[in-house]
Amino acid sequence: MSDPIGTTRAGVTRRLLRRRGSLLALALLGAVVLLALLAPALPLPGYSSLDATHAMARPAPEWRTADESALAQLAEAHPAGAALRHALFGERELAGALGRDALGRDVLARLVWGSRVSLMVGLIASLVSVVIGVSWGLLAGYAGGRLGNLMMRVVDVLYSVPLLFVVILVVALLREQGAALARFDVDREAILYVVIGAVSWLTMAQVVRGQVLSLRQRDFVAAARALGSSGSRVMLRHILPNLWGFVVVYLTLTVPRVILFESFLSFLGLGVEPPGVSWGLLASEGLEQLTAISVAWWLVVFPGLALALTLGALNMLGDSLRDALDPRLAT
Amino acid sequence: MMRLVLVRLPWTAAILLLVASGSFFLVRLVPGGPFDQEKVTDPVIRANLLAAYDMDAPLGVQYARYMRGLLHGDFGPSLRYRDYSVNQIVGESLPISLLLGACALAVALLVGLPAGALAASRRASWVDTLVMGASTLGVALPSFVLAGLLVLLFVFQWRLFPVAGYGSPAQLVLPAIALGLPFAASIARLFRAGLLEALGEDWVRTARAKGLSPRGVLWGHATRVALLPVVSFLGPAVAGVLSGSLVVERVFAIAGMGSHFVDSAFNADYNLALGVVMVYTVLVTLLNLAVDVAYGLLDPRIEVGAPA
Amino acid sequence: MRADARRLLGAAAVLGAGFVGALLVGGRASLPRADFAFCNQDEISSLDPAIATGVPEARVLGGLFEGLTRPDPKTGEALPGMATSWECAPDGLTWRFTIRKDSAWTDGERVTAHDFDYSLRRFLHPATAAPYAYLLWFIQGAESYTGSAQPDEASLGIEAPSDTELVLRLARPCAYLPRLLAYYPLAPVKRSCVERWGAAWIATEHIVTNGPFRLVERRVRDRLRLARFDGYWGRAEVALDTVDAYAAGGITTQLNMYLTGLVDWMIKPPPGLYDAVLPRPDAHVGAQSGVTFFRFNVERPPFDDRRVRTAFLLALDRDGIARDVMRGGEQGSRSFVPQGLPDYVAAALAPHDPVRARALLAEAGFPGGAGFPSFEVLYPNNEVTRDFCEACAAQWRDELGVQPRLANQAWKVYLDSQRELRYDVSWGAWIADYLDVGTFLELFQSGSGNNRTGWSDPAYDELVAQAGACPDAAQRAALFRRAEERLLDELPIAPVYQRINLNLVAPRVRGFSDNLLDVHPLRDLSVDGPPVGPGP
Numbered sequence A: 001m002s003d004p005i006g007t008t009r010a011g012v013t014r015r016l017l018r019r020r021g022s023l024l025a026l027a028l029l030g031a032v033v034l035l036a037l038l039a040p041a042l043p044l045p046g047y048s049s050l051d052a053t054h055a056m057a058r059p060a061p062e063w064r065t066a067d068e069s070a071l072a073q074l075a076e077a078h079p080a081g082a083a084l085r086h087a088l089f090g091e092r093e094l095a096g097a098l099g100r101d102a103l104g105r106d107v108l109a110r111l112v113w114g115s116r117v118s119l120m121v122g123l124i125a126s127l128v129s130v131v132i133g134v135s136w137g138l139l140a141g142y143a144g145g146r147l148g149n150l151m152m153r154v155v156d157v158l159y160s161v162p163l164l165f166v167v168i169l170v171v172a173l174l175r176e177q178g179a180a181l182a183r184f185d186v187d188r189e190a191i192l193y194v195v196i197g198a199v200s201w202l203t204m205a206q207v208v209r210g211q212v213l214s215l216r217q218r219d220f221v222a223a224a225r226a227l228g229s230s231g232s233r234v235m236l237r238h239i240l241p242n243l244w245g246f247v248v249v250y251l252t253l254t255v256p257r258v259i260l261f262e263s264f265l266s267f268l269g270l271g272v273e274p275p276g277v278s279w280g281l282l283a284s285e286g287l288e289q290l291t292a293i294s295v296a297w298w299l300v301v302f303p304g305l306a307l308a309l310t311l312g313a314l315n316m317l318g319d320s321l322r323d324a325l326d327p328r329l330a331t
Numbered sequence B: 001m002m003r004l005v006l007v008r009l010p011w012t013a014a015i016l017l018l019v020a021s022g023s024f025f026l027v028r029l030v031p032g033g034p035f036d037q038e039k040v041t042d043p044v045i046r047a048n049l050l051a052a053y054d055m056d057a058p059l060g061v062q063y064a065r066y067m068r069g070l071l072h073g074d075f076g077p078s079l080r081y082r083d084y085s086v087n088q089i090v091g092e093s094l095p096i097s098l099l100l101g102a103c104a105l106a107v108a109l110l111v112g113l114p115a116g117a118l119a120a121s122r123r124a125s126w127v128d129t130l131v132m133g134a135s136t137l138g139v140a141l142p143s144f145v146l147a148g149l150l151v152l153l154f155v156f157q158w159r160l161f162p163v164a165g166y167g168s169p170a171q172l173v174l175p176a177i178a179l180g181l182p183f184a185a186s187i188a189r190l191f192r193a194g195l196l197e198a199l200g201e202d203w204v205r206t207a208r209a210k211g212l213s214p215r216g217v218l219w220g221h222a223t224r225v226a227l228l229p230v231v232s233f234l235g236p237a238v239a240g241v242l243s244g245s246l247v248v249e250r251v252f253a254i255a256g257m258g259s260h261f262v263d264s265a266f267n268a269d270y271n272l273a274l275g276v277v278m279v280y281t282v283l284v285t286l287l288n289l290a291v292d293v294a295y296g297l298l299d300p301r302i303e304v305g306a307p308a
Numbered sequence C: 001m002r003a004d005a006r007r008l009l010g011a012a013a014v015l016g017a018g019f020v021g022a023l024l025v026g027g028r029a030s031l032p033r034a035d036f037a038f039c040n041q042d043e044i045s046s047l048d049p050a051i052a053t054g055v056p057e058a059r060v061l062g063g064l065f066e067g068l069t070r071p072d073p074k075t076g077e078a079l080p081g082m083a084t085s086w087e088c089a090p091d092g093l094t095w096r097f098t099i100r101k102d103s104a105w106t107d108g109e110r111v112t113a114h115d116f117d118y119s120l121r122r123f124l125h126p127a128t129a130a131p132y133a134y135l136l137w138f139i140q141g142a143e144s145y146t147g148s149a150q151p152d153e154a155s156l157g158i159e160a161p162s163d164t165e166l167v168l169r170l171a172r173p174c175a176y177l178p179r180l181l182a183y184y185p186l187a188p189v190k191r192s193c194v195e196r197w198g199a200a201w202i203a204t205e206h207i208v209t210n211g212p213f214r215l216v217e218r219r220v221r222d223r224l225r226l227a228r229f230d231g232y233w234g235r236a237e238v239a240l241d242t243v244d245a246y247a248a249g250g251i252t253t254q255l256n257m258y259l260t261g262l263v264d265w266m267i268k269p270p271p272g273l274y275d276a277v278l279p280r281p282d283a284h285v286g287a288q289s290g291v292t293f294f295r296f297n298v299e300r301p302p303f304d305d306r307r308v309r310t311a312f313l314l315a316l317d318r319d320g321i322a323r324d325v326m327r328g329g330e331q332g333s334r335s336f337v338p339q340g341l342p343d344y345v346a347a348a349l350a351p352h353d354p355v356r357a358r359a360l361l362a363e364a365g366f367p368g369g370a371g372f373p374s375f376e377v378l379y380p381n382n383e384v385t386r387d388f389c390e391a392c393a394a395q396w397r398d399e400l401g402v403q404p405r406l407a408n409q410a411w412k413v414y415l416d417s418q419r420e421l422r423y424d425v426s427w428g429a430w431i432a433d434y435l436d437v438g439t440f441l442e443l444f445q446s447g448s449g450n451n452r453t454g455w456s457d458p459a460y461d462e463l464v465a466q467a468g469a470c471p472d473a474a475q476r477a478a479l480f481r482r483a484e485e486r487l488l489d490e491l492p493i494a495p496v497y498q499r500i501n502l503n504l505v506a507p508r509v510r511g512f513s514d515n516l517l518d519v520h521p522l523r524d525l526s527v528d529g530p531p532v533g534p535g536p
Helices: A009-018 A020-037 A068-077 A079-089 A107-143 A145-160 A163-176 A178-183 A188-198 A202-216 A219-226 A231-267 A279-288 A298-325 B002-027 B043-052 B059-071 B086-121 B126-140 B143-157 B170-199 B202-209 B214-251 B257-266 B270-298 C002-026 C055-064 C113-124 C142-147 C191-202 C251-259 C271-277 C306-315 C318-326 C354-363 C383-400 C411-419 C438-444 C458-468 C473-490
Strands: A062-065 A092-095 C036-039 C069-071 C078-080 C083-088 C094-099 C158-162 C165-169 C213-219 C223-228 C242-246 C265-267 C283-296 C375-380 C404-409 C425-431 C493-505
Touching: A020 A107, A020 A298, A068 A079, A107 A145, A107 A188, A107 A202, A107 A231, A107 A279, A107 A298, A145 A202, A145 B002, A163 A188, A163 A231, A163 B002, A163 B257, A163 B270, A188 A231, A202 A231, A219 A231, A231 A279, A231 A298, A231 B143, A231 B214, A279 A298, A279 B143, A279 C251, A298 B126, A298 B143, B002 B059, B002 B270, B043 C142, B086 B126, B086 B170, B086 B214, B086 B257, B086 B270, B086 C002, B126 B170, B143 B170, B143 B214, B170 B214, B214 B257, B214 B270, B257 B270, C036 C251, C055 C213, C055 C223, C055 C242, C078 C083, C094 C113, C113 C142, C113 C158, C113 C165, C113 C191, C251 C265, C271 C383, C271 C493, C283 C306, C306 C354, C306 C383, C306 C493, C318 C383, C318 C493, C354 C383, C375 C383, C375 C411, C383 C404, C383 C425, C404 C411, C411 C425, C425 C438, C425 C493, C438 C458, C438 C473, C458 C473
Parallel strands: C036 C242, C036 C265, C375 C404, C375 C425
Antiparallel strands: A062 A092, C069 C078, C083 C094, C094 C165, C158 C165, C213 C223, C223 C242, C265 C493, C283 C425, C283 C493
């Protein structure tokens, strides 16, 4: 594969790993993803188990016997994970480590299970935006001329439209039409992911188009055309592979934006619905339960920390990747 | 400059038309409509209500009527706040959002610019790491979490500010900070990056070698160049402040335009929802235009006479 | 360098000017705190009594306007308002009201019977499109008046023979009419004001009112300021000078505003905080004229079998659920019609009896729950409602051996599903607007749009219709009771608990009485001492 930008994979990786910040970020992200994957196997109370007797409990870790019905529900939903948990920890669990909320639900459990949803939203919505953005930018850049300009004009127009508000309308609308959708077996959550992704592709398209425009001038492209390759073949086999670097960078930078957007929607009541839980929903519930009577700081601080650290790590990683990819841009 | 503005105008008009039409139909897809309640409305009463609001005509007719009203700048009556027209509600709430936004931007600039300059001048020191670390976290924090933390500290822990409301300057402080800090973080990063890049340029090194004081160099050309990315960031920043106000207005009980948007969507108040969307579109478009103009003014390639 | 500095200064000047401009345009003078301030939950839909709907509206409009009668703050009974006395003919079809001579509008003129004649006609007129117009359809000619394109004024049974006499001729008796007339949609509006200003008559500078307070300022979605009206006939009894009704903010913000002393009264704090809130001395908890219940879709087997429905009711430990799940001081239902309605002793609901429940289920063909199809319990999306439905579903599972699934839907979709009878079992609630048994029992008449169970019983319809047409209060109550007994026999619904009113009221407030309707007229409130946040 040709490498016209002068970055080998080994070179990029070396530059990336040389920075301490990015190592830290990678480690943190790895830990978060690991916890998310292992959630069913962790000895924690159920994330939607209500326990009115412990409402608004301060952080106070307690090693105790788990509730049977919660364990049964877990075994039903995640048999492999539940089996692993039983083998490692038996019937015991760690409850109240980070406190409880107004309905008695365990904060740590909700953080761990919420990470699954938040990361899933981040990944799927970003993938959607990558697919749309890359296709759009690739087509616009390669086609060039009037079609290309028109396509980028559309992007400019979409920048001015307050997409946020249209999204809110669409999500509120989809919420209302839930019954109709269920009849067609369409998952409301899936639609949410796609909608979020659909508003995040604009920058990706612009960047991709810019890259394609510069790549198009390159010798290897001219050579391929001279050899008789069709337009689409050139696009797919020669230009696209050289875009991966940028795509990975922007993917890494889009995930935190998307997760932030989901938390924003959750605050408005339009994100993940209970009994599901995401970090955004946790943070906004925490805010709702923050009153002068019970200054439950643990309900806001822990979800906030989770968001800030994880998204911060993603941002840092993305920045480092971008610098590593093109050393000329490094500051 | 004038040419730029003139070229943009027809596009702006087209965008507004598109947004208005699209939203008109989108919003009416929400089932139930503005007059639905738990207690079933008698059909006679329902018919009277629809007639009173001209909603019994076929959709095409309603659309034509609405568009005609739009051309006169009339967004119609609010379907939820029956004493008010949408123009009146926007007229009362938009200035509030603008003031909140202006304060938030002031916070963003007053915190972000000095922070970025500080980090750049003490590059690779602990100060730099601290500022950059804080800004990385700041960009990653949702504004409502920030608002919650501010309330925790400055309202409940140290009773310094009122918890909600609008009217006195004290009531604007926490909302402005909650809204503006995430943008301060971005501005700090951009400004720092721009300064470092400018300071690395050859002619700057030459100037230094010739004996010009470092401070003079820093506050001269470098700042002007480094402000460019900040200025171009202001466009999306103001748009972000406008949309972020949705959250802050809810938390601090401020009757600005942002809080109207979500509620009007949920109340199926079609006219108000459309009015708010249109106003935001106009604001954002004007903003982008202003940013482009400002960029042109600040770009050193256009200036006459570079420093020696 | 000078060019740079100039440009930078120019940019700073532009930004600064923009900021000052925003300040001038958006800043507004902050008002000093009113005597009494409260969080009114939401911005009101309108100041026009005829077209406003909702509970927050009642608090404000009840202060601005006064109808023929006004509610007693403790019992909800009708006290003289604009009418000093009233009498009803023995057949229950003609009511005469004597209008007081010492009343006044805020523009100085006297309130007369002609004002009420005009206002009630306007309320019923189709062009006004009053959502509550049906409240007066028992008046002669009223229903067709509202429904016709060219309403015939002469056919309507409203008459003002003189300045001080108002006569209402009814098509059917309405025993609770004096209580109903205190309800804000039936308040008078000034004809000259409405005719002069049209839709803008409710603007602060134009509005004319007759109640204990007048409108001083209105900031949409922020607050409404009222001040005592010195021309009000009962001025001596009104203690408050100024009142602020706040409309902004979510429930948590409202609670915080109360705790930090910005407001003196706050309604319904978040249920998640009940354990912290209820023990407080400033928490006023009381029974409400409202009930939470489950609807059964009687068109879907096996819920078409009365024994199954009865089994489901008996299996629920209503008191236990109210105590442990709702935790607000709610009472398990002893009847369908809430306890405490005037002149009415409710029929008795069968007590918790899981043994009999299981026996009934077996008799219906599902011993121990075997063979009972898996069914859905529908509820609108809300954490507390979900918690409640889960607890009930768990009890059905444990006691009867059946397989309930929970299904939640957005509010409007949920309403739709109920109307279309697309559910098995559904959560439901009903809260009365005014204190009368009829509003509860009329729900389940065959044709009622609010029935939503598919249940239709001619005997029940007959009893309710007879009660509605009965002029004698005691006989009416007896007929309604028989209807309720029939309802509790057939059980298209399973009442679970009577709802509560919960208000947080600062200690400095006096005259705040708990009552079923949760009506607290501003006229009867007073404050003692300076505003101080009660604190956490």
